[in-house]
Amino acid sequence: MLKKARTLSDEIVILRILNNRMLLTEEEKKHLYYLEKGFEGEVMFDKLTEKLESENLTLNDLLLEVNNSFFQIDSLLIYQKTLYLIDVKNYEGDFIYKSDGFYTINGKPLKDLLAQLKRCEFHLRQLLQKYGYNFPIEAYLVFINHEFTLYQAPENRQIILPTQVNSFMKKLNSIPSKLSDRHMKLADLLISLHQKENPYVRIRKYEYVEFQKGITCCSCDSFSLSIGRTKLTCNNCGYEEEVEIAIIRCVKEIRLLFPDRKITTNLVYDWCGGIVSKKMIRRILLKTYKINGHGKFSYYIYE
Numbered sequence: 001m002l003k004k005a006r007t008l009s010d011e012i013v014i015l016r017i018l019n020n021r022m023l024l025t026e027e028e029k030k031h032l033y034y035l036e037k038g039f040e041g042e043v044m045f046d047k048l049t050e051k052l053e054s055e056n057l058t059l060n061d062l063l064l065e066v067n068n069s070f071f072q073i074d075s076l077l078i079y080q081k082t083l084y085l086i087d088v089k090n091y092e093g094d095f096i097y098k099s100d101g102f103y104t105i106n107g108k109p110l111k112d113l114l115a116q117l118k119r120c121e122f123h124l125r126q127l128l129q130k131y132g133y134n135f136p137i138e139a140y141l142v143f144i145n146h147e148f149t150l151y152q153a154p155e156n157r158q159i160i161l162p163t164q165v166n167s168f169m170k171k172l173n174s175i176p177s178k179l180s181d182r183h184m185k186l187a188d189l190l191i192s193l194h195q196k197e198n199p200y201v202r203i204r205k206y207e208y209v210e211f212q213k214g215i216t217c218c219s220c221d222s223f224s225l226s227i228g229r230t231k232l233t234c235n236n237c238g239y240e241e242e243v244e245i246a247i248i249r250c251v252k253e254i255r256l257l258f259p260d261r262k263i264t265t266n267l268v269y270d271w272c273g274g275i276v277s278k279k280m281i282r283r284i285l286l287k288t289y290k291i292n293g294h295g296k297f298s299y300y301i302y303e
Ligand SMILES: [Zn+2]
Pocket: 217, 218, 219, 220, 221, 222, 234, 235, 236, 237, 238, 239
């Protein structure tokens, strides 16, 4: 049973906006690609755990802290007797395993994935002990992408290669399990301990003036839109979106990028590049948000 769903991280969403509205460095582009790819793989794995019929609680995407160390869990499956800790990798292409770890086909060493997994398992165990739980943990590294090949793959039962994913899921599905309140409590505890502020986030400092203003097409990211009475049409791909939805989308962008800024009609008008009239923006904002103050000094608040 899904207990905690996965959502796109603020880091990905912010980097996507930055990528649309300013020039990213090659390094930043690579980082965004890496995050998107990772997320895509995790979602692929979620589709498999959703189908599990054995009794378990699935917690996706946990960021936890114990003894001042942060650790991230892609998926945690709570079964009656055992916790399954899964690290999903969406690597694509050819890789080699040598005695000291994973390498690209060109000989470039990767991060030590098994050590990372061990560290994660160790911290989770510490955290469980801290709260008086003593479940055994089984940790796995799941390579989800069918285009992933690992030469000289070691006989390591913690490594699940793409050709083994199906049998791994079958194994999970055949685990006899009966959950109790205690499991529910553990799941609730872990969710309550989930950290919202990720200390590993890598985003440059930015200023409002650096952003290209305008509304972007939510299908192809183009800034070239035509406005009709109630709809915006993309001149590049033809995608149509209600003006109202596009404006709210822009407000969400501003709130995420500049959490301290007050949302005013003028600010939203400027962010949208002047394509939608202030009158229309005001009408839309009044429908969704409450207004605080009067005239020039009024701004919108959200509950
Ligand atoms: Zn478009």
